[in-house]
Amino acid sequence: MVADTAGGGAVASPAELAGLLDRHGYLCDDGLATACFLALRMGRPLLLEGEAGVGKTELAKTLARALRAPLIRLQCYEGLDASQALYDWDFPRQILHLRAAEAAGAADAARLEGELYDRRFLLARPLLRALETSPSVLLVDELDRADDEFEAFLLEILSDFTITVPELGTIRAERPPVVVVTSNRTREVHDALKRRCLYHWLEHPSFEREVAIIRRRLPDATAHLAGQVADAARRLRGGGLLKPPGVAETLDWTEALLALGARELDPDAAAATLGAVLKYREDQERGGALLAGG
Known part of the structure; x- marks a missing residue:
């Protein structure tokens, strides 16, 4: 599967894909651009792992915009089951249909029961929507x-991109969605799913790239301020914090400074805005000491 760009042609290289993502506001390095290109070219899911806030989810969102395809997001959580991810029947509408049919004097019980499991009463959850929407990006x-x-x-779904609804039959994707799977590695993803995917680990960006990201997303930030924030974030990430800041927090921090009219990250401005970048009391105490120490 080779994804079509907005101009109608195929993405020909990792560099071209990186440029396409750049035009839509996402700056990626060569390794990530190559992994993403290969996922598109080979029709394989892309598994992205890394700490929270390094841009995994944002990549999928930007890819959808760049490919002019709808983004369909399945947010995972403990206790998520197949019906919440796949499909469910609209029970209230089925009951209303049953009552309306009875009031109209419908007597054929078998036909009425069959009508209750018509496609119009099926609630498509993210996985089914992704299979029925072509093209699409499934996050x-x-x-x-x-x-x-x-x-x-999920491994079974990603293996053949088909879903069987007993009452309706098998639903197969006309064109498999572009699939991006993310993990913050709070537990290990099983080898069987990793073998199905292409894999890339997202590091925190380099100093230069983080400065570029800040200035791209927040044009009002001067090069001086962006450099100070990126340098401070780098020091915080090496300070043994419970929750080191990601790029998302770096952007929040810069936006908070701009909202206060700060032109540079001096000690007073850092102390006033530390809650935008560090979300644990222990981290704020340690982070304040790290920044004060230069």
Whole structure:
């Protein structure tokens, strides 16, 4: 599967894909651009792992915009089961249909029962919507939060992109969606699913790329301020914090500074806005000491 760009042609190289993502506001390095290109070219899901806030989810969102395809997001959590991810029957509408048919004097019980499981009463959840929408980008976000049983179920779906609804038959994707699976690695994703996917680990960006990201997303930030924030974020990430800041927090921090009219990250401005970047009291105490120490 080779994805079509907005101009109607095929993405020919990782560099071209990186440029396409760049035009839609996402700056990626060569490794990520290559992994994403190969996932598109080979028709394989892309499994992205890395700490929270490094841009895994944002990549899927930007890819959908770049390919002019709808983004269908399945947010994973503990206890997520197949019916919540796949499909369910609209029970209230089925009951209303049953009552309306009875009031109209319908007497054929077998026909009435068959009508209750018509496609119009099927509620498509994210996985089914992704199979029925062509083209589309399917984001399976934070798979590590879901249970092992759901991961095994997802592997089956990703293997052949078909879903069987007993009352309706088998639904097959006309064109498989582009699939991005993310994990913050709170637990290990099983080898069976990893073998089905292409894999890329997202690191925190380099200093230069983080400065570029800040200035791209927040044009009012000067090069000086963006450099100060990126440098401070780098020091915080190496400070043994409970929750080191990701790029998302770096952007929030810069936006908070701009909202206060700050032109540079001095000690007073850092102290006033630390809650935008560090979300644990212990981290704020340690982070304040790290920043004060230069």
